[in-house]
Amino acid sequence: MQVPAQFRYEKASSVEHALTLLDRFGAESRVVAGGHSLIPMMKLRLAQPEALIDINDLDELATISVEQSTLCIGALVRHTDLLSSALVGEHFPIFADAERVIADPVVRNRGTVGGSLCQADPSEDLSAAFAAVRGEAVIQSADGVRTVPVREFFVGPYQTVVEPGELLVQLRVPIRSSASAYLKVERRAGDWAVAAAGAELRLADGVLAETGIGLTALGAPNFHASEAEDFLTGGPATDERFAEAGRIAARHCNPIADQRGPEAYKRHLAATLVDRVLRVARTRWNGLHPEEEAR
Amino acid sequence: MIMEVTVTVNGHAYTRTIEPRLLLTHFLRDELGLTGTHWGCDTSNCGTCVVWLDDVPVKSCTVLAVMADGRQVRTVEGLEGADGLDPVQQGFVACHGLQCGFCTPGMLMTARWLIDHNPAPSEGDIREAISGQLCRCTGYENIVRSVRWAAEHEAGVREHTVEEAGTEVQA
Numbered sequence: 253m254q255v256p257a258q259f260r261y262e263k264a265s266s267v268e269h270a271l272t273l274l275d276r277f278g279a280e281s282r283v284v285a286g287g288h289s290l291i292p293m294m295k296l297r298l299a300q301p302e303a304l305i306d307i308n309d310l311d312e313l314a315t316i317s318v319e320q321s322t323l324c325i326g327a328l329v330r331h332t333d334l335l336s337s338a339l340v341g342e343h344f345p346i347f348a349d350a351e352r353v354i355a356d357p358v359v360r361n362r363g364t365v366g367g368s369l370c371q372a373d374p375s376e377d378l379s380a381a382f383a384a385v386r387g388e389a390v391i392q393s394a395d396g397v398r399t400v401p402v403r404e405f406f407v408g409p410y411q412t413v414v415e416p417g418e419l420l421v422q423l424r425v426p427i428r429s430s431a432s433a434y435l436k437v438e439r440r441a442g443d444w445a446v447a448a449a450g451a452e453l454r455l456a457d458g459v460l461a462e463t464g465i466g467l468t469a470l471g472a473p474n475f476h477a478s479e480a481e482d483f484l485t486g487g488p489a490t491d492e493r494f495a496e497a498g499r500i501a502a503r504h505c506n507p508i509a510d511q512r513g514p515e516a517y518k519r520h521l522a523a524t525l526v527d528r529v530l531r532v533a534r535t536r537w538n539g540l541h542p543e544e545e546a547r
Numbered sequence: 548m549i550m551e552v553t554v555t556v557n558g559h560a561y562t563r564t565i566e567p568r569l570l571l572t573h574f575l576r577d578e579l580g581l582t583g584t585h586w587g588c589d590t591s592n593c594g595t596c597v598v599w600l601d602d603v604p605v606k607s608c609t610v611l612a613v614m615a616d617g618r619q620v621r622t623v624e625g626l627e628g629a630d631g632l633d634p635v636q637q638g639f640v641a642c643h644g645l646q647c648g649f650c651t652p653g654m655l656m657t658a659r660w661l662i663d664h665n666p667a668p669s670e671g672d673i674r675e676a677i678s679g680q681l682c683r684c685t686g687y688e689n690i691v692r693s694v695r696w697a698a699e700h701e702a703g704v705r706e707h708t709v710e711e712a713g714t715e716v717q718a
Binding site for chain 2: 294306308362
């Protein structure tokens with residue numbers, strides 16, 4: 253039987269209460285929401301926090317809304333709610349694409365968006381999706397609120413900029429005219445990605461005015477492919493350029509060989525997935541803007 | 548640390564004093580003696596421990612019992628009603644939906660939730676719904692048939708009830 257080590261358990265009744273508890277119990281305390289990463293780690297004794305602060309009652313963090321043309325996703329929003337949100341699906345289909353292949357429906361009932369980002373697993377799908385669309389993380393502490401671009405949120409595997417005493421409360425994505433998509437290769441239903449890629453693009457006068465490319469499980473710094481984005485932005489959205497962007501992304505990422513495949517295979521997937529996901533995003537863009545179809 | 552919790556399971560409120568590290572699946576089985584909920588992989592992969600927490604299916608090996616304090620839990624023991632077995636249970640009987648039976652409680656709880664939210668699930672809907680649950684006997688074909696049987700049976704009962712109501716109005 254896998255049993256976590258002993259810990260103190262506190263249930264937060266509000267964000268302020270959670271922050272008070274985080275201050276009181278310090279660096280050895282951990283926030284728990286869905287718990288579908290933290291509790292398994294505690295069962296394996298890979299994590300042994302002295303105190304758990306349960307934020308499951310903080311309904312104010314479980315909402316999806318639009319405020320001043322910004323999509324606001326509470327940290328406690330469950331995967332299943334992000335997947336089924338018509339609001340999210342309308343503006344950023346990349347999230348529904350990603351959620352459909354995150355774990356399984358029962359796990360998605362419990363796991364949360366904020367928990368996924370704070371876990372900072374290199375194979376986590378939402379990290380790449382939020383990096384692709386240039387989302388922002390809203391982090392609160394007793395001292396106030398700060399906003400960090402998701403592209404600067406991750407310090408390394410399983411490490412983020414969230415400090416002791418701080419709580420990730422919301423993810424924000426500015427709503428703009430764009431199209432997005434996410435594609436993943438997995439060994440079997442519900443598994444972590446062998447590799448995955450997300451893309452967001454916006455065209456103006458036949459030229460890519462904005463390009464975002466997220467990479468999952470490929471060792472890309474902060475889950476995105478900046479060299480491929482720089483190559484694409486400012487030029488047309490052609491098949492040839494998408495294929496070249498894939499090759500650039502494959503060259504600049506840093507996948508590691510593991511039980512899911514050797515490095516060369518993962519680089520091959522990086523090139524192929526980036527190419528394909530850009531095409532899916534372009535098809536969606538053309539569907540939204542039939543009058544100025546991009547080739 | 549020891550905590551007193553009150554969890555309502557299948558409509559009955561149970562108060563127990565537990566360690567916060569106790570998992571919900573062990574709380575149900577060892578503290579309450581409700582061994583219908585099975586304890587399988589212990590890694591949230593197999594899904595035999597699925598119960599409803601506030602009307603949502605969750606893997607109870609990855610939920611702390613203290614998280615269920617003040618909340619509602621429904622287990623496989625709560626499926627049977629005054630009229631007898633739940634239609635999903637009847638479906639598993641009628642379509643040979645179990646062999647060793649180890650995965651069955653989780654399959655039943657997920658199937659019940661699916662039909663409640665999607666009364667006419669396609670085969671694809673059913674396979675997606677149980678995609679986080681493993682049958683070591685690999686009896687998936689019959690599990691899918693069993694869930695379809697339950698959905699069709701319930702649809703038939705609804706239709707029959709409407710017809711009867713219609714007849715009464717005419718009479």
